[in-house]
Amino acid sequence: MANLSPPPKLQFFDANGVPLVGGKLYSYAAGTTTPLATYTSSAETTFNTNPIILNSRGEAEVWLGSPLYKFKLTTAADVEIWTVDNIGAAQIADAAVTTAKLADAAVTTAKLAFDGGALSGMRNLIINGNPVINQRVYVSGTATAGANQYTLDRWRVVTSGQSVSWTDSAGIRTVTAPAGGMEQVIEALNNLGGVHTLSWTGTATATVNGASVANGGQVTLTGNTDVTIRMLGGTWSQLQLEQGSIATPFERRQYGAELALCQRYYEAETAGGPTNNDGLFSAGAAATAFTAFNTTKRATPTMTYTDLALNANRFSDLGGGVHNQVPTSGSPISIITANGFFNDFGASGSALNRWRILYAASAEL
Numbered sequence: 279m280a281n282l283s284p285p286p287k288l289q290f291f292d293a294n295g296v297p298l299v300g301g302k303l304y305s306y307a308a309g310t311t312t313p314l315a316t317y318t319s320s321a322e323t324t325f326n327t328n329p330i331i332l333n334s335r336g337e338a339e340v341w342l343g344s345p346l347y348k349f350k351l352t353t354a355a356d357v358e359i360w361t362v363d364n365i366g367a368a369q370i371a372d373a374a375v376t377t378a379k380l381a382d383a384a385v386t387t388a389k390l391a392f393d394g395g396a397l398s399g400m401r402n403l404i405i406n407g408n409p410v411i412n413q414r415v416y417v418s419g420t421a422t423a424g425a426n427q428y429t430l431d432r433w434r435v436v437t438s439g440q441s442v443s444w445t446d447s448a449g450i451r452t453v454t455a456p457a458g459g460m461e462q463v464i465e466a467l468n469n470l471g472g473v474h475t476l477s478w479t480g481t482a483t484a485t486v487n488g489a490s491v492a493n494g495g496q497v498t499l500t501g502n503t504d505v506t507i508r509m510l511g512g513t514w515s516q517l518q519l520e521q522g523s524i525a526t527p528f529e530r531r532q533y534g535a536e537l538a539l540c541q542r543y544y545e546a547e548t549a550g551g552p553t554n555n556d557g558l559f560s561a562g563a564a565a566t567a568f569t570a571f572n573t574t575k576r577a578t579p580t581m582t583y584t585d586l587a588l589n590a591n592r593f594s595d596l597g598g599g600v601h602n603q604v605p606t607s608g609s610p611i612s613i614i615t616a617n618g619f620f621n622d623f624g625a626s627g628s629a630l631n632r633w634r635i636l637y638a639a640s641a642e643l
Contacts, residue, residue: 287337290351292359297336300354302329308346308364312477312525313494317341325523328494342367343524402529403464403474404507405539406432407517409444410451413546414638419443428642431540432462436508452515455482461508463643465576470521471501477525482512486519494525504643541573546638570618571639578616579639586634593621593635603633610635 290298305328307314318324320341329352330338348363411431419442422435429435429442430453437458444453453460476484476491483490485508486497499505507519516528531539585594587601593610594601605622613620621635 288340289335289337290332291336292353297334298332298351298353298359299334299336301332301336301359302352302354302356303332303338303340304329304350304352305340306348306350307477307494307525307527308348310348310479310527312479313492314345314347314525315343315494315523316347317343345524345526399529399531401520401526402531403468403505403519404462404517405464405543406430406462406536407528408449408451408515408530408536409433409453410446410449410533411537411540413540413544415548416442428544428640429460432543432642433460434462434642435460450515452480452513453509454513455509455511457511459485459508459510461506464505464507464519465643466502466504469499469501469503469505471499472521473498473523474519474521475523475525476507476517476519477528478509478514478517480513480515482509482514484509484514496523538573541571542576543642544579544638544640545572547636566612567621568618569621571616575616575639575641576643577641578614579641581611581614581619581637581639583611583635583637586636588636593633596634611637614639616641 288303290301290303292298292301305314305316305326306312313328315325315328316330318326318339318341322341322343326338326340330340332338342365344367347365348361349365350361351359353359409430409432413431414428416429420429421439421441422429423438425438426434426436427438430444433442435442435456435458437456440456440458442453442456442460444451446452473496475494475496476486477494478484484493485491485506486499487506488508489497491497505519507517509517518525518528520526520529582590584590585592585601585603587594589602591609592602593605595603610621611619612622619637619639621633
């Protein structure tokens, strides 16, 4: 059965039925104001400008990618005519997919790709892109004491004395980046190279490896190299860097999964949190125990440690309720690896006591 041809070109008119010469067609990801590219042909190799400027007949060639779009049509002077949401390519007709069309040779890896990227989870290279993980217990708006000080997990403030602040709503954290910027370094092992798209919600500007990138814009990465993302001078939320040339909806990962990703670079045990490094020792005798990190670190971390009263290089005797205890070895931590560390204890006190320390382990890039 023959099918009716769709319009080979889109044509738009003003309220008087006159072709909308020089009009503008903006394209966004459905339900958002994040720019989403359209194409000049079915080959999907060349992007249209965004907005598309209509020709002398009010026409444009508009080819869509896989996601749903939102279109906004304006005059040449940017006066809005209409906005339409949830626009998609034609759907597959009933009975159009046959066994023959699903033959092995017809289904290729390239055809299963989502704009050159992953079809499903873990496509966002940004860790803590909805930055609710805050192991350092950084307080919103607190001025940093030095350059490149880490605040929210994986995010450091570039300029000393500046700060990060935020508001939370319905599980989404909107951050205000300082004028000097806040940045995250993506580990080289996670960068496979090629075209990537950076997108977010908010007024902040962004750079990738020092070069400005527009919201929804593309950048070409060299594989197996560190990548520095910097957000500057405005608000941002739901930040995403993904392979391919299309900005897809923000990937929400479960809190525990996001925390584990953060802990590859930093973890801390605080007085009010759960513990995995207490044990027993005999009075006057040395004791050694191994504490495993929650997540294996990127490299052997730098560690700081205190007792429960925050005395550096000391441990707390929980049995006797005594702090500022000096270990037999002089330090409560001896051997440090990417997987954990050894605790060395032994001090005066009752015959059998329980010890505990607080620690922070950093393997940030």
